[in-house]
Amino acid sequence: xxxxxxxxxxxxxxxxxxxxxxxxxxxxxxxxxxxxxxxxxxxxxxxxxxxxxxxxxxxxxxxxxxxxxxxxxxxxxxxxxxxxxxxxxxxxxxxxxxxxxxxxxxxxxxxxxxxxxxxxxxxxxxxxxxxxxxxxxxxxxxxxxxxxxxxxxxxxxxxxxxxxxxxxxxxxxxxxxxxxxxxxxx
Numbered sequence: 501x502x503x504x505x506x507x508x509x510x511x512x513x514x515x516x517x518x519x520x521x522x523x524x525x526x527x528x529x530x531x532x533x534x535x536x537x538x539x540x541x542x543x544x545x546x547x548x549x550x551x552x553x554x555x556x557x558x559x560x561x562x563x564x565x566x567x568x569x570x571x572x573x574x575x576x577x578x579x580x581x582x583x584x585x586x587x588x589x590x591x592x593x594x595x596x597x598x599x600x601x602x603x604x605x606x607x608x609x610x611x612x613x614x615x616x617x618x619x620x621x622x623x624x625x626x627x628x629x630x631x632x633x634x635x636x637x638x639x640x641x642x643x644x645x646x647x648x649x650x651x652x653x654x655x656x657x658x659x660x661x662x663x664x665x666x667x668x669x670x671x672x673x674x675x676x677x678x679x680x681x682x683x684x685x686x
Contacts, residue, residue, distance in 0.1 A: 537563065604679045608686055615657040616656070617659050618653050619651070635669060640661065
């Protein structure tokens, strides 16, 4: 027969812990909807800090001001250089919004007699590129794809039509802001 200590060791993971009250209460951030311990790893960390300071000041003090937690560990420990420690994803970089710089259109030769039209610069006007891609595909009855974070490629030579369609669909883009780069190579 096994002793009581051996029985407890076998059931170690299954048995509830003595110093923990069940059910566990997990606090979630109102900004990023993650548990508050993970807010510091999000790109919009400042918004999470402001929300936490306003709504849960005691947790804010534990996490960001470096107060000791009831378990005795320091919960306010952060990496000074912003480097990734072990495992997981590194710091997420926030894309900076740039001012609208204009839309560029280029006709790119695909084969001897086949062309594609490349459009860049729509994202600087806060235009959803997936919706723009779908619009161009429907409007010109051809294939269109989003190949880069700010580039749409339309099958066929539709450069002349783009000058009329883009200002009509998106009035914030003036016809003077659309530049034709002409023929280019891939």
